[in-house]
Amino acid sequence: MSETELVLRSRRVVTPEGTRAASVVVKDGRIAAVLPYDDRAPAGARVEDFGDDVLLPGLVDTHVHVNDPGRTEWEGFWTATRAAAAGGITTLVDMPLNSLPPTTTAAHLDTKRAVARSKAHIDVGFWGGAIPGNVKDLRPLHDAGVFGFKCFLSPSGVDEFPEVDQQQLAAALGEIAGFDGLLIVHAEDPGHLDAAPEPHGPKYADFLASRPRISENDAIAGLIVLAQRLDARVHVLHLSSSDALPLIAAAKREGVRITVESCPHFLTLTAEEIPDGATEFKCCPPIREAANQDALWEGLADGTIDCIVSDHSPSTADLKTADFGAAWGGISSLQLGLPAIWTEARERGHTLDDVVRWMATAPAALVGLDRKGAIEPGRDADFTVLAPEETFTVDPQALQHRNKITAYAGKTLYGVVRSTWLRGRRINDGTTLTEPTGELLERPHRP
Numbered sequence: 001m002s003e004t005e006l007v008l009r010s011r012r013v014v015t016p017e018g019t020r021a022a023s024v025v026v027k028d029g030r031i032a033a034v035l036p037y038d039d040r041a042p043a044g045a046r047v048e049d050f051g052d053d054v055l056l057p058g059l060v061d062t063h064v065h066v067n068d069p070g071r072t073e074w075e076g077f078w079t080a081t082r083a084a085a086a087g088g089i090t091t092l093v094d095m096p097l098n099s100l101p102p103t104t105t106a107a108h109l110d111t112k113r114a115v116a117r118s119k120a121h122i123d124v125g126f127w128g129g130a131i132p133g134n135v136k137d138l139r140p141l142h143d144a145g146v147f148g149f150k151c152f153l154s155p156s157g158v159d160e161f162p163e164v165d166q167q168q169l170a171a172a173l174g175e176i177a178g179f180d181g182l183l184i185v186h187a188e189d190p191g192h193l194d195a196a197p198e199p200h201g202p203k204y205a206d207f208l209a210s211r212p213r214i215s216e217n218d219a220i221a222g223l224i225v226l227a228q229r230l231d232a233r234v235h236v237l238h239l240s241s242s243d244a245l246p247l248i249a250a251a252k253r254e255g256v257r258i259t260v261e262s263c264p265h266f267l268t269l270t271a272e273e274i275p276d277g278a279t280e281f282k283c284c285p286p287i288r289e290a291a292n293q294d295a296l297w298e299g300l301a302d303g304t305i306d307c308i309v310s311d312h313s314p315s316t317a318d319l320k321t322a323d324f325g326a327a328w329g330g331i332s333s334l335q336l337g338l339p340a341i342w343t344e345a346r347e348r349g350h351t352l353d354d355v356v357r358w359m360a361t362a363p364a365a366l367v368g369l370d371r372k373g374a375i376e377p378g379r380d381a382d383f384t385v386l387a388p389e390e391t392f393t394v395d396p397q398a399l400q401h402r403n404k405i406t407a408y409a410g411k412t413l414y415g416v417v418r419s420t421w422l423r424g425r426r427i428n429d430g431t432t433l434t435e436p437t438g439e440l441l442e443r444p445h446r447p
């Protein structure tokens, strides 16, 4: 007995070959076929016709701080995965820090998985962490299925996840290159941060001056040299400084195995608009000027920047004091990334095909998840149904993440998520979320 088939139809289905009218046949949780819109559905199949609403692949967000266990008052797997599902995301990869324990040993990974298993509304994978002294733990974490390893070059904000110095970075990357793993890097150079004026008080300009572009640029330049020397795969997290784009583009041309992400806040918010004391906009590296943002969009358009991911990093409200020096650095946007980016992208002449490439296909490829990130036969039947011409105004209270704080409060955005589908099951109908049916993912093993 095979599963009853499901057919999802839309006049606008975003496929790797472009957007077109199509019928997507789902069987056993996978996409079995993508057929012409008017094709007769198989006998007995259930048909859902979305009309002019757009059928997208479920988004893949490879940069989420879930903080569970240990800082569950900041966020947790239950709330984070509900926010993701409501925002059209069907796969997330959890960052190794801000939870207690951090994901820096295989035993800690087991702890995280045990906590996540029953709470995951979408599919969840894990990054490992590279910190001083845990080189011996990297291979066991890799074998246990993490998608790669995160390190910081400057203080992370939490004591249990220290940064690595250049020697420790080289040791970790050498080990990771030995099994052809992936190192993902928070690239801000600590020397330049130390030399910059200390941030304090409510003025955003003072905070911005404390995290200069050169700190990102030099850290990335050093990483490129190291990746080249060790023939290692590296990924630059949350790129904010557009000044680094030419050197990244040059490295890519020379065959250095480097990829880059940026985030909705760098691409849709600007330093000029941030009010004094508004630390819901604080993150590291910081949101920069409008001209910098324009250059980041050029980097996306020409392929220098590969993907857009949230870097959702919430905290409790009491840690978001009005002092930019003291406040927790992190922006909450898990549920809003798609509409925020779509609103800006359409304004700049980009299509939903571009948005899908940046927010689904490329992040899936980054972590080797061939089953995710595109509507084509053989992939998981993960979908988002979007009304791209419809707008809504962001009400923080309506968001699913734990602490109702966001830099997008009050913004009017294009793109209403009508429903979200995970392996052929509707998990979000636009108002209600089902019980958790997400799976814990491991890095696919290559033959």
Ligand SMILES: [Zn+2]
Pocket (backbone or CB within 6 Å): 063, 065, 095, 311, 313
């Ligand atoms: Zn982060």
